[in-house]
C-alpha cells in the first residue's frame with residue numbers, strides 16, 4: 229500500500245463509472261480508498277438481510293488495479309428502517325427535544341437496542357471482510373462527536389451516567405461531597421435520583437458538568453471498543469483506526485487512541501463553518517502536532533481537503549498550490565499517509581458543495597493535476613521519513629479536564645482554553661520554533677521548556693510530575709488560573725493560589741481581576757504592552773519579578789514572575805499577553821533555556837518543520853504566502869535541497885525540503 233488515498237463513495241454513482249475512476253486514480257498514484265462508512269442501508273437494506281455483494285465487487289475491482297481498501301463501520305448513519313422501529317435511538321438534546329432523521333450522527337451510543345444492531349452489522353461486516361487480503365484496515369464509525377458534541381440527554385444516558393457514578397463514587401455520600409451538593413440543596417439520597425446536567429432554570433453545578441463530560445467520553449471509548457473487539461475476533465493483519473477532529477472535545481482522544489493501532493485526523497484548512505478559523509497556519513500546525521501526541525507516534529490524515537469546502541455555506545477555493553502546501557504541512561508534522569476527501573464532488577445530499585478532487589462533472593481539472601503533482605513530489609519522501617520524530621525542544625501541555633472545566637466556567641466570556649493554547653503556540657511558531665503538544669503526564673525529558681497554560685484543575689500526581697521535571701533542570705511556564713481547583717472541580721482552600729503550584733512558582737496570588745472588556749498595561753523593562761482576559765496580582769515570595777502592571781489599582785504590582793526551583797526555572801504569567809509582548813517574553817525564555825532560535829528572521833508566512841532520523845534530518849520550509857519568498861543563503865548553507873528550487877526560492881504556497889546528514 230502506498231502513501232496516498234481517497235475517500236470513495238461508489239454507491240453515489242452508476243456502477244460502470246468505477247472503471248473510469250480507477251484508471252484516473254491510478255494515473256495520479258492513488259493506492260488505497262476508504263469506503264462504506266455511511267452505507268448501512270446499502271449493506272443491510274432490510275433488517276437482518278445483508279448485502280455485501282456490491283462492496284465485494286468494488287473491493288475486487290480495486291484489488292485488480294492494485295488499490296487497497298479501508299472499510300468504515302457505518303454506525304454514524306443508522307438507516308430509516310431502524311430509526312422508525314426504534315425512535316428511542318435518536319439522541320435527545322439538552323432541552324429534552326429528540327433529534328430526527330435526515331442527517332447523520334442521529335444515534336445515542338448508550339442505547340442498548342442500538343448497541344445490539346451495531347453488534348450485528350459490525351459482526352457481519354467483519355466476517356465478510358476480516359479475511360479479505362485487499363482490505364488493509366478498518367475505520368470505526370466516523371468522527372465521533374461530530375454533530376454530537378452536546379448530546380445526549382435521554383433516559384438511557386441518564387441510567388448509564390448513574391451507573392458510571394456508582395462505579396466511581398461507590399457511595400452517594402461520596403458523590404454529594406465530591407460535587408458539593410450542599411449548595412442549593414442538591415444532595416441525593418440515592419444514585420437513582422441523579423439528573424443529567426441538561427437545561428436548567430438557573431445555573432448548573434460545575435462538578436456535575438465536568439463528570440458528565442468525562443462520562444460522555446468514556447461512553448464513546450466503550451462504544452468504539454465494542455466494535456474493535458468484534459473486528460479483532462474475525463480479522464487478520466488488518467489495522468483499526470478512527471478519524472479524529474483535532475481539538476474537538478467530545479471524546480478524550482488519548483483514551484480512544486489506546487485501543488487503536490494509530491489515529492487519523494481530518495484536516496480541512498479552509499474551515500468547515502463560518503465561525504471556524506480559516507487558513508490559520510499556526511493553528512493547523514498545532515492541530516497536527518496534537519494528533520501526534522495521542523499515541524505519541526505518527527498518524528494518518530483520513531480526510532485531507534481536496535477542494536472548496538461547503539454545505540449550505542461555502543469556504544474559499546484553495547488557490548493554486550495550496551492543496552499541495554497543506555499536504556506538505558501534514559507530512560512535515562508527522563502524517564504517514566494522506567487520504568483526500570473526496571474523490572468526486574457529490575451531486576446530491578448535504579455535501580454538494582464539499583468539493584472532491586474531481587468536480588461534479590467527473591472530469592479531471594486543476595485540482596486533479598495539483599494532486600497528481602503532489603503525490604509525485606512527496607511519495608518517495610514519505611517512505612523515507614516514516615516514523616521519524618520531531619526535533620522539538622519545547623512542549624505545550626494539553627488537558628481535557630482543563631478544557632472542559634474552562635468551557636464550563638470560562639470566567640471571562642472571551643477566554644477559551646484552546647484559544648490560549650493557540651496564543652502560546654503561535655508565539656513559538658512566529659519565532660519558527662517547533663513545539664510538541666503533550667499530555668500532562670507525558671515524558672518531558674526531551675524538552676528544555678514546557679509551557680502549561682491554564683493548569684486550572686491540578687491533580688497532585690500531575691503537580692509531582694511537573695515538580696520532578698523542573699527539579700531536574702527543566703524550565704516550565706504557567707499562567708493565570710492555575711492550581712485553582714481539585715479534580716472534582718472544587719476550589720482549593722488549604723493554601724493561597726496558585727495552590728499546588730505555590731512552592732514551584734515561589735509566589736502567592738492574593739487578589740485577581742477578571743478583565744471584562746478591558747485591558748491592563750504591563751512593563752517588562754525593555755518592553756511594554758498589554759494584557760487581557762484575566763489579571764493575577766502576584767505577590768513574589770521566593771520568585772523574582774519579570775513584569776509589572778502599570779495601570780489600575782494594582783499598578784506597580786507583579787504581573788510576571790520567575791523562580792529558581794531545583795535545577796530549573798518556573799515562570800508565571802499573570803494575564804494573557806498581547807501577541808508582541810508574548811513573543812518577546814517567549815523569546816527570552818527560549819534563550820534562557822538555551823534553545824537555538826535560528827530561523828526567526830524568515831518571512832512571517834514561512835513555516836519551518838524538522839523531522840529527525842538517525843542519520844539524516846529533514847527540514848521543511850513551507851511558504852504560506854501568496855508571493856515568492858526567499859531563504860537566506862546562510863540558513864541553507866551546508867544542507868542539501870531534496871525537494872524544491874535550489875536557489876532558496878519558494879514559489880507562492882511553495883515548499884522546499886532540505887536534508888542534513890546527521
Ligand code: GAL
Pocket residue numbers: 370371374471494531569579582
Ligand atoms: C468530515 C466528515 C466527512 C464529510 C466531510 C465534509 O467531517 O468526516 O464524512 O462529511 O467532513 O463535510
